[in-house]
Amino acid sequence: MTEKHYVIVGSGVAAVHAAKAIRDQDGEAVISIFGEENTLPYNRIKLSKGLFTDLHSEKVLIKKEKWYQTNNIKVQHGTTITAIDPKDKIVVTADGQDVAYHRLLLCTGASNRKLPMAGTMLRNVHNIRDLNDADQLKDSLVSGDRICVIGGGVQGVETAWSFIEAGYPVTIVEAAPRLMGRQLDEQASNLMLQKILEFGANVQLGQGVKCITGIDCVQGVELEDGSILPCEHVVYSIGIVPKTSLAGQAGIEVQGGILVNENMQTSDPSVYAAGDAAEFQGRVEGLWGGAMEQGRIAGMNMTGSPVAYERAVPVTLFNAFEMYLFSIGQVDEQQCDTSVVPTDSEPYTRIFIKDGLIAGVISFQGVAASLPYKTAIEQGIKYDTFNNKES
Numbered sequence: 245m246t247e248k249h250y251v252i253v254g255s256g257v258a259a260v261h262a263a264k265a266i267r268d269q270d271g272e273a274v275i276s277i278f279g280e281e282n283t284l285p286y287n288r289i290k291l292s293k294g295l296f297t298d299l300h301s302e303k304v305l306i307k308k309e310k311w312y313q314t315n316n317i318k319v320q321h322g323t324t325i326t327a328i329d330p331k332d333k334i335v336v337t338a339d340g341q342d343v344a345y346h347r348l349l350l351c352t353g354a355s356n357r358k359l360p361m362a363g364t365m366l367r368n369v370h371n372i373r374d375l376n377d378a379d380q381l382k383d384s385l386v387s388g389d390r391i392c393v394i395g396g397g398v399q400g401v402e403t404a405w406s407f408i409e410a411g412y413p414v415t416i417v418e419a420a421p422r423l424m425g426r427q428l429d430e431q432a433s434n435l436m437l438q439k440i441l442e443f444g445a446n447v448q449l450g451q452g453v454k455c456i457t458g459i460d461c462v463q464g465v466e467l468e469d470g471s472i473l474p475c476e477h478v479v480y481s482i483g484i485v486p487k488t489s490l491a492g493q494a495g496i497e498v499q500g501g502i503l504v505n506e507n508m509q510t511s512d513p514s515v516y517a518a519g520d521a522a523e524f525q526g527r528v529e530g531l532w533g534g535a536m537e538q539g540r541i542a543g544m545n546m547t548g549s550p551v552a553y554e555r556a557v558p559v560t561l562f563n564a565f566e567m568y569l570f571s572i573g574q575v576d577e578q579q580c581d582t583s584v585v586p587t588d589s590e591p592y593t594r595i596f597i598k599d600g601l602i603a604g605v606i607s608f609q610g611v612a613a614s615l616p617y618k619t620a621i622e623q624g625i626k627y628d629t630f631n632n633k634e635s
């Protein structure tokens with residue numbers, strides 16, 4: 245192989261941003277993206293936020309077809325890569341073709357964590373990771389069906405909102421004592437709970453699910469206290485498992501995700517990984533913004549332009565049940581020195597402080613208000629300085 249061939253396995257947001265970074269650095273090389281889904285890379289977040297919108301619309305694509313043509317990036321969708329031969333630098337497609345690479349990027353993403361209980365094989369038990377999952381779920385719904393959403397994290401609550409908006413009765417079941425516990429403090433969770441109840445949803449907190457009941461099809465969910473929630477569908481969202489098997493089988497180091505250094509390089513110097521599949525400094529980020537940036541960094545390094553990945557301040561923007569809230573940075577009070585709820589803060593806002601610096605913020609002020617806080621956290625601005633400037 246004389247020409248440079250950058251091969252990217254997986255066709256999500258990390259892959260697109262890697263391909264873009266490679267093309268920006270290298271106008272000549274061949275770039276190929278292999279994706280097992282039957283579509284161009286699309287905005288996966290829409291699968292919960294916009295479940296009942298037209299998910300097959302061009303608007304959902306990360307880049308339109310023309311962009312790939314203009315940038316001479318080949319996308320082979322509907323093509324699964326089944327093996328990597330790192331010695332000969334070859335990947336193998338499901339239909340047996342060998343594809344040679346000089347640099348390989350693994351952006352294989354993640355699968356949804358499976359519910360470990362009886363009843364998950366019943367018809368109408370769903371979890372949404374890709375377009376097919378969303379299509380199948382929507383096709384199976386009949387007007388008036390009751391839906392039990394297991395998992396009260398961001399994705400679960402947003403999915404519940406999509407169902408409520410579409411007119412389906414919903415119950416959210418969350419094993420933890422509050423909703424969105426990773427992003428919200430107790431008061432914000434309570435405010436959210438009140439709002440969700442106002443929309444007629446049922447919410448069961450501090451309740452583990454024992455099993456899903458039914459014969460062929462879902463008939464209900466049995467909770468750990470023995471009570472039964474009758475429903476026709478279960479939709480669960482309880483975290484992700486990075487797709488690492490390709491890398492693992494090729495002898496590339498894997499733990500929770502595919503291990504990468506700050507250049508997104510794996511234990512094989514010709515192979516990189518980014519996005520939900522990758523583990524950096526002991527963590528799989530599992531976030532859209534992180535996947536985008538990791539893809540960009542991987543692409544740069546693959547072309548020989550060294551640049552280190554720096555984990556961004558985590559940002560959750562939430563827009564459902566007529567609530568516009570954000571949670572940025574460190575919002576675990578155990579990890580901070582103190583916190584301030586500004587007296588004039590209506591809607592609710594809480595600022596977390598560590599070593600005098602703003603470490604995190606939870607606020608119902610709306611997405612636009614998040615920017616100054618994000619900048620303050622990124623730039624290490626003292627709370628007093630920020631407060632004086634704002635007042």
Ligand SMILES: Cc1cc2nc3c(=O)[nH]c(=O)nc-3n(C[C@H](O)[C@H](O)[C@H](O)COP(=O)(O)OP(=O)(O)OC[C@H]3O[C@@H](n4cnc5c(N)ncnc54)[C@H](O)[C@@H]3O)c2cc1C
Nearest residue numbers: 254255256257258279280324325353519520530531532535
């Ligand atoms: C419903 C939903 C809602 C979400 N909401 C949010 C949100 O609000 N905010 C947020 O920050 N994040 C959210 N996320 C997470 C976010 O979508 C992911 O972090 C992001 O998509 C990861 O991008 P990626 O490119 O690493 O992987 P993915 O988007 O998972 O793409 C990987 C692709 O690779 C393909 N693939 C895997 N193995 C192979 C193979 N062997 N051969 C060929 N192709 C392969 C997969 O089929 C998939 O198409 C959400 C995720 C879901 C599912």
